[in-house]
Amino acid sequence: MKVLVKCFSQVKYAVGTSELVLDLNPGSTTADLEAVIREKGAGELEGVTLRTAVNKHYVSESVPLEDGDEVAFIPPVQGG
Amino acid sequence: MIMTEIVPSQIVPFPADDSRHNDGSEIVFNGRVRSTEHGEPILALEYEHYEGMAETELNGLAEKTVSKFSIHDLFCRHRVGQIGVGEISLHVVIWSKHRKEGLSAMTWFIAELKKHIPIWKWALLTTGERVPSECVNSEH
Numbered sequence: 001m002k003v004l005v006k007c008f009s010q011v012k013y014a015v016g017t018s019e020l021v022l023d024l025n026p027g028s029t030t031a032d033l034e035a036v037i038r039e040k041g042a043g044e045l046e047g048v049t050l051r052t053a054v055n056k057h058y059v060s061e062s063v064p065l066e067d068g069d070e071v072a073f074i075p076p077v078q079g080g
Numbered sequence: 081m082i083m084t085e086i087v088p089s090q091i092v093p094f095p096a097d098d099s100r101h102n103d104g105s106e107i108v109f110n111g112r113v114r115s116t117e118h119g120e121p122i123l124a125l126e127y128e129h130y131e132g133m134a135e136t137e138l139n140g141l142a143e144k145t146v147s148k149f150s151i152h153d154l155f156c157r158h159r160v161g162q163i164g165v166g167e168i169s170l171h172v173v174i175w176s177k178h179r180k181e182g183l184s185a186m187t188w189f190i191a192e193l194k195k196h197i198p199i200w201k202w203a204l205l206t207t208g209e210r211v212p213s214e215c216v217n218s219e220h
Contacts, residue, residue, distance in 0.1 A: 008130060009200035010212065053198070056133035072130060072198070078213055079127075079134075079158060079199035080111050080170050080190060 001026055001067035005037065010048055010075040014041030030054060030071060031062035037073055048075055082142040083155045086135055086199075091168045094155045103152055103175040105182040109190065111170035113163050117203035117214050125213060127160040127169065130198035134158075137197050141189065149185035151176040156189075158199065 006019050015037060022036065030052045038045050050073040052059050058074075065071065083094075096106065113125050142154045153175045163169050172189065176182035201213040 006130065008128060008198065013212075053130070053133060056130070056136065058137075058196075072133070074130070074198055075200070077194070077196065077198055078201045079129075079197045080194045 001028070001065070003033065003065055003068070004070045005033070006070060006072040007037075008072065008075065009078075010045065011037065011041070011050070011073055014044035024065065028065050029062045030059060030065060033065065033071055034073055045075075050075055081153045082139070082146055083153075084135070084138045084142050085157045086129055086138065087157055087159050088161045089159070091157050091159050091171045093168075093171055094157075094173045097175075100152075100175055103177060105174075105176045105179040107174045107176075107179070107182045107186050109170070109172040109186055110168045111190075112168055113165050115165045117205070118211065120203075121206045122165060122203045123206055124162050124164045124204045125169065126162045126202045126204060126210070128200050128202075129158075129160045134198050138193070141192055141196065145185050145189045145192075149176075149188070150181040151185045154185070154189065158193075158197075160199065162204070 002021055002023055004019060004021055007015055007017060012018050034050060053072045053074055054063060055070050115121060142156060146154055151174050155173045157171045159169050172186060174182045174186050203211050203213050
């Protein structure tokens, strides 16, 4: 299944792109995907707390992903 | 009533409203871009947001604030993109019967905004360098 990952701020800097499409095994979860993104960050995301959003809504724990989901790993926000 | 917007250009403040005969308090907050980051002079801050999610979260936060505090209306505009030193990045107006609940609501709303709304900023230094802003979940 394919998911779209949107990248912002430190995550965008770490993975070098603002979005990417990843092909995941069926049954993959947001935790699995976060591990992939952290690996792509090659250490740049070490120690950075990331919240997860699926289809533009925060999720408080790891959830299974579905084909076509849009996922973002939200680094500490800085509005204001 | 609430009204929230994320805008890409200079913020136009909400107009004062002399027809509000039951609101003794009209509190206006303007957050402006300071001239230094990391002790270095800057030209501007560059804000990015998660389009679609930031708008929804901001609107939800405004609704929650109006429910939590005894206030009547909350209007908010947050600017994104490049914002020069001294310019307004955040504009909030809260109307309430008395000032106390309005001030509490304003403090809580801005604190929650800084914790949850998916907006980030980079500092553009006068040297031309672009660095992450030093502000994270600040209470300032």
